[in-house]
Amino acid sequence: EPEVTQTPSHQVTQMGQEVILRCVPISNHLYFYWYRQILGQKVEFLVSFYNNEISEKSEIFDDQFSVERPDGSNFTLKIRSTKLEDSAMYFCASSFDRSKNIQYFGAGTRLSVL
Amino acid sequence: AQSVAQPEDQVNVAEGNPLTVKCTYSVSGNPYLFWYVQYPNRGLQFLLKYITGDNLVKGSYGFEAEFNKSQTSFHLKKPSALVSDSALYFCAVRDSSFSGGYNKLIFGAGTRLAVHP
Numbered sequence: 001e002p003e004v005t006q007t008p009s010h011q012v013t014q015m016g017q018e019v020i021l022r023c024v025p026i027s028n029h030l031y032f033y034w035y036r037q038i039l040g041q042k043v044e045f046l047v048s049f050y051n052n053e054i055s056e057k058s059e060i061f062d063d064q065f066s067v068e069r070p071d072g073s074n075f076t077l078k079i080r081s082t083k084l085e086d087s088a089m090y091f092c093a094s095s096f097d098r099s100k101n102i103q104y105f106g107a108g109t110r111l112s113v114l
Numbered sequence: 115a116q117s118v119a120q121p122e123d124q125v126n127v128a129e130g131n132p133l134t135v136k137c138t139y140s141v142s143g144n145p146y147l148f149w150y151v152q153y154p155n156r157g158l159q160f161l162l163k164y165i166t167g168d169n170l171v172k173g174s175y176g177f178e179a180e181f182n183k184s185q186t187s188f189h190l191k192k193p194s195a196l197v198s199d200s201a202l203y204f205c206a207v208r209d210s211s212f213s214g215g216y217n218k219l220i221f222g223a224g225t226r227l228a229v230h231p
Contacts, residue, residue, distance in 0.1 A: 043221040056218060091157060101146060101208060101217040105158035
């Protein structure tokens with residue numbers, strides 16, 4: 001069964017460093033998303049991406065964040081200068097169809113900012 | 115504003131007994147409702163959805179959910195729980211009236227289901 005894959009599973013970084021979280025969505029999907037979950041809190045929407053541009057972003061997704069689909073398979077989330085409060089589990093998701101909108105999620109990347 | 119509430123942090127049930135995991139929602143238009151399950155070290159797995167039609171929706175692994183518009187609820191149910199159902203369950207909603215953007219999901223806080231042998 002096709003699945004969304006995320007790497008790495010755990011990323012440890014120093015405050016102020018840049019990190020790139022990688023995702024390979026399901027191959028025929030057209031819509032891509034990042035969510036995050038701070039420990040003990042809700043899963044929160046960060047950004048959605050379609051046709052090589054951001055279609056919606058939350059207030060969490062400030063100038064420190066960016067997304068890119070550099071080739072036909074990868075979808076990345078970059079945090080330019082990490083803060084302690086960026087420590088969270090980051091989930092990538094993809095969907096084929098906007099109307100049915102079943103989003104398929106990866107296993108997540110746990111980001112720990114020290 | 116759109117929101118989802120899962121009033122129980124944890125639900126405990128004995129194997130073989132029926133289970134219910136509660137979810138209530140608030141949206142301005144008609145809701146698209148989803149249940150996802152998360153097993154340890156796994157991503158969120160889609161269980162079932164309600165968009166229109168029958169209020170009782172059947173999904174994966176024997177789960178079903180009942181949409182109740184008057185109570186704005188979408189409770190997850192299973193007639194006979196298995197130990198392997200123990201996991202974290204998330205309810206999510208999308209507001210169908212929102213025409214901009216591409217269908218972000220609003221999640222509840224999650225409910226941990228523990229099924230005891």
